[in-house]
Amino acid sequence: MPAMSFRLRGFEATELNPNLDANSCEKRGKQSITDLGDGSEVVYVPKFLSAERAWDWFDYLDKEIPWTRPLIHVFGRSCLQPRDTCYVASEGLTALKYSGYQPHAYTWDEYPVLRDILQAVHDALPGTRFNSLLLNRYKCGSDYVAWHSDDEKVYGSTPKIASVSFGCEREFLLKKKPVKKEASNASEEQRHKRLKISCQDRHSFLLKHGSLLVMRGYTQRDWIHSVPKRAKSGSVRINLTFRQIVM
Ligand SMILES: O=C(O)CCC(=O)C(=O)O
Numbered sequence: 001m002p003a004m005s006f007r008l009r010g011f012e013a014t015e016l017n018p019n020l021d022a023n024s025c026e027k028r029g030k031q032s033i034t035d036l037g038d039g040s041e042v043v044y045v046p047k048f049l050s051a052e053r054a055w056d057w058f059d060y061l062d063k064e065i066p067w068t069r070p071l072i073h074v075f076g077r078s079c080l081q082p083r084d085t086c087y088v089a090s091e092g093l094t095a096l097k098y099s100g101y102q103p104h105a106y107t108w109d110e111y112p113v114l115r116d117i118l119q120a121v122h123d124a125l126p127g128t129r130f131n132s133l134l135l136n137r138y139k140c141g142s143d144y145v146a147w148h149s150d151d152e153k154v155y156g157s158t159p160k161i162a163s164v165s166f167g168c169e170r171e172f173l174l175k176k177k178p179v180k181k182e183a184s185n186a187s188e189e190q191r192h193k194r195l196k197i198s199c200q201d202r203h204s205f206l207l208k209h210g211s212l213l214v215m216r217g218y219t220q221r222d223w224i225h226s227v228p229k230r231a232k233s234g235s236v237r238i239n240l241t242f243r244q245i246v247m
C-alpha cells in the first residue's frame with residue numbers, strides 16, 4: 001500500500017523525541033504504535049512519567065483543580081456529566097463547546113504545574129504546540145466517559161490529542177465509526193476489504209498511572225473512544241487531554 005505508507009511517513013516526523021537525554025528515554029521506556037488503518041494512529045507510552053513524579057502531580061491536581069460536575073445535554077436530555085471536569089486554555093482562543101456545555105477557560109498561570117506537565121508532553125512530542133487542556137476526574141468505577149470523538153471544528157481535520165493518565169488504571173476503548181451503508185453495486189473486492197476491516201475495528205488500552213496516549217491522523221474522524229464503567233469499584237483516576245485549537 002504505497003500511498004498509505006507515504007502518508008504515515010508524514011506522521012513519523014512527530015513521533016516521540018528520540019533525542020531526549022538517555023536518562024529520560026530510559027525512563028520513558030517502550031512505546032507502541034497502533035496503526036488503525038487509513039491514516040489513523042495511536043501511540044501508547046506506558047512509562048511516560050516516573051511513578052513518583054506522576055503521584056506528585058496526581059496529588060496536586062486532585063487538591064488544587066477547581067473540579068465541577070456540569071449539566072450536559074445529550075440526545076435532547078439533560079444529565080450530570082458522569083465525571084468531574086475542568087478546562088484550561090491560552091487566552092484569545094475560540095471558546096470550546098461540547099454536549100451543549102461551554103466550560104469556563106482557566107488560564108495556565110492559575111495552575112503553574114499544568115505548564116510543567118505541558119512541557120513534558122511537548123518535549124516528548126516535538127513539533128506539537130498544545131494550547132488547551134481538558135481535565136477529567138473519575139472518582140470511582142461508576143464514573144465514565146461515553147463513546148465519542150473529539151471532532152469539534154476548533155481542532156481542525158487531523159487533530160493530535162495527547163492524553164496523560166494518573167492514579168487508578170482504567171480501560172480506554174476505541175471503536176471504528178460505522179461505515180455508511182454499502183452500495184449494492186460494490187465490488188466483491190470492496191466487500192471483502194470492509195469485512196476484513198470490521199474484524200479489526202476495536203482496540204483496548206489499559207491506561208496506566210503516568211502513561212501517555214496520543215491519538216493522531218484521522219482518529220477523531222473515523223473512530224470513537226470511551227472509558228467504560230468498571231464493575232469493581234476503582235479509586236480516583238485523573239486524565240489530562242492536551243489539544244490544539246487551530247481556528
Ligand atoms: O479519560 C480518558 O482517558 C479520555 C477522556 C476523553 O476522551 C476526553 O476528555 O475527551
Ligand SMILES: [Fe+2]
Binds near residue numbers: 148149150225
Ligand atoms: Fe475524548
